[in-house]
Amino acid sequence: MIYVFIFILGICLGSFANVLIDRTQAKKSIRGRSICDFCNYVLSWLDNIPIISFLILKGQCKKCRKKLSWQYPLVELSTGFVLILTFWLVQNNLLFQTNGSSFEFYFILFYFIFISYILWVIFIWDLKYMIIPDFLVLIGLVSTFIFQIQTSLGSEYFWSFGNPLISALLGGLILGGFFGFIFYISKGKWIGGGDVKLGFWLGSIVGLQAVYFLILFSYVSGAIVAVFLILFFSKKMKSQIPFGPFLIVSAYFLMFNREVVLEVWNNLLI
Numbered sequence: 001m002i003y004v005f006i007f008i009l010g011i012c013l014g015s016f017a018n019v020l021i022d023r024t025q026a027k028k029s030i031r032g033r034s035i036c037d038f039c040n041y042v043l044s045w046l047d048n049i050p051i052i053s054f055l056i057l058k059g060q061c062k063k064c065r066k067k068l069s070w071q072y073p074l075v076e077l078s079t080g081f082v083l084i085l086t087f088w089l090v091q092n093n094l095l096f097q098t099n100g101s102s103f104e105f106y107f108i109l110f111y112f113i114f115i116s117y118i119l120w121v122i123f124i125w126d127l128k129y130m131i132i133p134d135f136l137v138l139i140g141l142v143s144t145f146i147f148q149i150q151t152s153l154g155s156e157y158f159w160s161f162g163n164p165l166i167s168a169l170l171g172g173l174i175l176g177g178f179f180g181f182i183f184y185i186s187k188g189k190w191i192g193g194g195d196v197k198l199g200f201w202l203g204s205i206v207g208l209q210a211v212y213f214l215i216l217f218s219y220v221s222g223a224i225v226a227v228f229l230i231l232f233f234s235k236k237m238k239s240q241i242p243f244g245p246f247l248i249v250s251a252y253f254l255m256f257n258r259e260v261v262l263e264v265w266n267n268l269l270i
């Protein structure tokens, strides 16, 4: 039952993401009714129910019958799945086994669902427009630090690298600093300014101990996909591929599997 609720919540948030991304990019207000991209037909609330309206209208505008973009249902459904996956991962992660305190559990759950949603919106945004919106990164960064402050309050040794807040701060500085350096020496050619800011946030999510793996995973996955695109989709070496999605997927993976990765790494060293 809770899964159905979270899925529906995800679909509605996905619907909002569609509106937010396209209207912000077009510099329009996010308030007001949706209109058809082709004939400016104003959609009634019945034409605007996520997924269901798309199916009933067979993916066409009611008035001009032009095909509606697949982006709408795709973003809605995928957001639903991202939220369910996050819920499942939080529920089944030993890291988040709380001492029976339901407040603590819901606090953790809310935090991870919230930042997963923001990460997913940035993922789509960067993929579609090659832009990482500052305001979303800022919202994410603030929530991560609020979360880490709350977590570090219970930490035994405040002034240590194991303290979540200090770990987050150093992780952010390392990744943001690394990308900032690349941005500086390449004059913005190898990496975008948006990636530098996103890097600071993502570094603070995974923390000092795992930030090196975040760099490794995002470059390796980026390289694999780039080779794949060049070989099979005849993309040119020069064509731009946004880097944000690789950073986001790697950070999401590390968010839930950090301890496993660190353990495998430590075993390799011995």
Ligand SMILES: [Zn+2]
Residues within 6 Å of the ligand: 036, 037, 038, 039, 040, 041, 061, 062, 063, 064, 065, 066
């Ligand atoms: Zn139309």
